[in-house]
Amino acid sequence: xxxxxxxxxxxxxxxxxxxxxxxxxxIAEDEPHIVESLSFILTQAGCTVSVVYDxxxxxxxxxxxxxxxxxxxxxxxxxxxxxxxxxxxxxxxGLKDVPVMVLTAKGQQQDRxxxxxxxxxxxxxKPFANRDxxxxxxxxxxx
Amino acid sequence: MxxxxxxxxxxxxxxxxxxxxxxxxxxxxxxxSYLNLIEADKRSVGGGLLQTIAxxxxxxxxxxxxxxxxxxxxxxxxxxxxPILQHLRLDPDAAIDLVGRHPxxxxxxxxxxxxxxxxxxxxxxxxxxxxxxxxxxxxxxxxLTHITAIRSASEILDEGDTLAPEQQQRFHGIISGExxxxxxxxxxxxxxxxxxxxxxxxxxxxxxVDDFLIESGxxxxxxxxxxxxxxxxxxKYGGLNPQSCADYLKAEHGVTTRSVLPAQAELARYxxxxxxxxxSRTLSFLENxxxxxxxxxxxxxxxSFALEEAIGxxxxxxxxxxxxxxxxxxxxLSSYCASAVIFPYDTFLETAVALRYDTDILRQRFDASFExxxxxxxxxxxxxxxxxxxxxxxxxxxxxxxKRYPLPQLALPAHGHGCPLWxxxxxxxTPNRIIRQLxxxxxxxxxxxxxxxxxxxxxxxxxxxxxxxxxxAFDALHADSTVYGDGLDVRAATLATPVGPACxxxxxxxxxxxxxxxxxxxxxKR
Numbered sequence: 092x093x094x095x096x097x098x099x100x101x102x103x104x105x106x107x108x109x110x111x112x113x114x115x116x117x118i119a120e121d122e123p124h125i126v127e128s129l130s131f132i133l134t135q136a137g138c139t140v141s142v143v144y145d146x147x148x149x150x151x152x153x154x155x156x157x158x159x160x161x162x163x164x165x166x167x168x169x170x171x172x173x174x175x176x177x178x179x180x181x182x183x184x185g186l187k188d189v190p191v192m193v194l195t196a197k198g199q200q201q202d203r204x205x206x207x208x209x210x211x212x213x214x215x216x217k218p219f220a221n222r223d224x225x226x227x228x229x230x231x232x233x234x
Numbered sequence: 235m236x237x238x239x240x241x242x243x244x245x246x247x248x249x250x251x252x253x254x255x256x257x258x259x260x261x262x263x264x265x266x267s268y269l270n271l272i273e274a275d276k277r278s279v280g281g282g283l284l285q286t287i288a289x290x291x292x293x294x295x296x297x298x299x300x301x302x303x304x305x306x307x308x309x310x311x312x313x314x315x316x317p318i319l320q321h322l323r324l325d326p327d328a329a330i331d332l333v334g335r336h337p338x339x340x341x342x343x344x345x346x347x348x349x350x351x352x353x354x355x356x357x358x359x360x361x362x363x364x365x366x367x368x369x370x371x372x373x374x375x376x377x378l379t380h381i382t383a384i385r386s387a388s389e390i391l392d393e394g395d396t397l398a399p400e401q402q403q404r405f406h407g408i409i410s411g412e413x414x415x416x417x418x419x420x421x422x423x424x425x426x427x428x429x430x431x432x433x434x435x436x437x438x439x440x441x442x443v444d445d446f447l448i449e450s451g452x453x454x455x456x457x458x459x460x461x462x463x464x465x466x467x468x469x470k471y472g473g474l475n476p477q478s479c480a481d482y483l484k485a486e487h488g489v490t491t492r493s494v495l496p497a498q499a500e501l502a503r504y505x506x507x508x509x510x511x512x513x514s515r516t517l518s519f520l521e522n523x524x525x526x527x528x529x530x531x532x533x534x535x536x537x538s539f540a541l542e543e544a545i546g547x548x549x550x551x552x553x554x555x556x557x558x559x560x561x562x563x564x565x566x567l568s569s570y571c572a573s574a575v576i577f578p579y580d581t582f583l584e585t586a587v588a589l590r591y592d593t594d595i596l597r598q599r600f601d602a603s604f605e606x607x608x609x610x611x612x613x614x615x616x617x618x619x620x621x622x623x624x625x626x627x628x629x630x631x632x633x634x635x636x637k638r639y640p641l642p643q644l645a646l647p648a649h650g651h652g653c654p655l656w657x658x659x660x661x662x663x664t665p666n667r668i669i670r671q672l673x674x675x676x677x678x679x680x681x682x683x684x685x686x687x688x689x690x691x692x693x694x695x696x697x698x699x700x701x702x703x704x705x706x707a708f709d710a711l712h713a714d715s716t717v718y719g720d721g722l723d724v725r726a727a728t729l730a731t732p733v734g735p736a737c738x739x740x741x742x743x744x745x746x747x748x749x750x751x752x753x754x755x756x757x758x759k760r
Contacts, residue, residue: 124408128390201643221390
């Protein structure tokens with residue numbers, strides 16, 4: 092289910108962006124409160140944010156245009172897990188250059204190795220600090 | 235067949251009543267010498283005669299035949315077979331005397347043995363529960379998720395002095411809601427531990443070695459280097475064919491190899507298909523083992539000599555408690571080295587990737603058995619040069635797991651049996667053929683299982699063949715990197731077999747294949 096069907100209709104961030112990261116971010120995360128905080132801090136930083144709540148919706152959203160500048164991907168997603176989405180993204184010629192940040196809450200070392208093997212660009216463990224997320228998004232968007 | 239101590243009982247009861255042997259024999263209508271043989275348990279007694287004697291002795295015939303005692307004797311014989319009592323060399327037949335003379339002591343011994351078995355079973359179950367219970371895994375995940383939401387919302391409130399009142403209210407609400415959920419999760423965890431009453435795990439030497447190999451990721455870089463050196467030595471004798479390896483063993487270590495007919499061998503010594511007699515420095519094989527097994531055993535012995543120092547360095551750092559565990563670990567690492575010699579890391583990995591892990595072709599390329607190929611595939615874990623992550627498992631036809639290397643995400647039970655639906659058990663129905671299975675575990679993860687049952691040692695006329703099945707398991711995510719993903723839609727809902735780790739660790743309460751009650755519980759998701 093695409094809970095936020097905004098899809099490519101990106102929500103523009105506020106004018107008081109603290110980090111001035113004007114990037115389009117797609118968040119794939121199934122925990123609504125984490126989504127809410129992530130959306131808030133990234134929007135405040137100047138990003139435009141779109142959200143999906145499962146892996147299948149993430150793949151569907153990645154087939155729409157314009158593409159996000161950064162994909163934030165939780166590992167434990169319903170329908171298609173984060174690794175499956177990551178693998179698909181990195182195997183698609185038109186998508187493999189989209190930077191992907193993976194979020195994980197358990198099995199950190201093994202998850203990290205799996206994600207690295209699939210070509211992840213950044214890896215953040217939960218619980219994270221908001222400033223780390225913003226800094227990482229900025230780094231990936233600027234790269 | 236157990237012989238109950240009827241004669242002893244007749245004699246005891248007769249003496250209690252003050253009868254002589256002759257008097258009782260006369261009243262029963264038999265000779266005194268025949269009654270003497272009965273009382274010495276040298277003649278069986280039953281039917282009408284038993285009824286007559288029981289009547290004369292004023293007891294029930296069941297008391298004399300001792301059905302209950304017979305069960306007691308059977309049970310005591312099981313006690314005598316207990317591995318931890320092997321050094322006492324108990325005579326199973328002495329159980330008859332014990333039951334006859336001291337039945338209460340016999341019952342006391344049996345009660346203690348049952349309590350001991352219960353404790354062992356409980357310890358193993360609790361150990362499995364702590365290490366592999368999906369409830370604990372899910373609970374940790376939930377706790378981290380709640381904390382993430384709380385932390386993130388707190389930081390927004392802490393740093394957001396310009397937040398609108400409704401935004402402040404919203405993030406306070408998130409913290410409040412997530413704190414409540416965190417409390418519930420913590421309470422569920424506390425209740426779980428109250429029930430679990432966890433104890434320290436009682437490790438057997440085999441468990442110790444298992445843990446050591448698993449914690450090492452089943453990969454030993456220093457032994458890989460040592461194996462390369464040994465392979466270069468073997469090359470000087472003509473390479474890796476069995477005869478060249480035997481020539482090396484003779485020339486470098488003074489060990490002679492020979493074959494023995496199964497009928498003439500002391501089979502108890504040949505559980506690993508070969509036996510090394512250190513005194514005569516002879517390595518003996520059963521005549522009917524395969525050439526690949528013969529070569530493996532020669533190289534394994536060569537490694538135990540030539541790489542003794544390197545192997546010792548690994549086991550010394552392993553913190554193995556018992557000397558038996560040290561010995562078992564050295565044997566396991568000698569096998570590891572043999573595998574590394576026969577399948578050189580880089581060459582084998584390159585070939586495996588090129589062949590998309592087709593184990594049948596790999597067997598032919600490296601002239602090896604399915605088990606040897608699978609075992610080596612599970613050890614290709616060099617950081618920066620890994621093969622696909624494989625779990626490995628071996629089982630006997632009774633279903634008992636005899637070797638296992640789990641993956642961090644895929645637990646394999648340490649004790650007893652796995653899920654009866656796994657391909658490893660199906661494969662015994664079609665020996666020498668690979669069975670492929672797409673399996674879905676209770677957490678939704680999907681794995682491809684490939685298994686093949688093969689004859690580890692062919693039989694002889696007087697000896698049944700020894701069969702084992704070996705299974706590899708890998709994340710369905712990697713399906714397209716192997717031939718085993720060909721033509722398989724790993725996402726198709728109906729294609730996957732719903733499996734579990736093992737009945738007592740499985741949360742699928744509706745499964746029709748369950749043979750044991752679960753000791754784990756889900757969070758109500760399934």
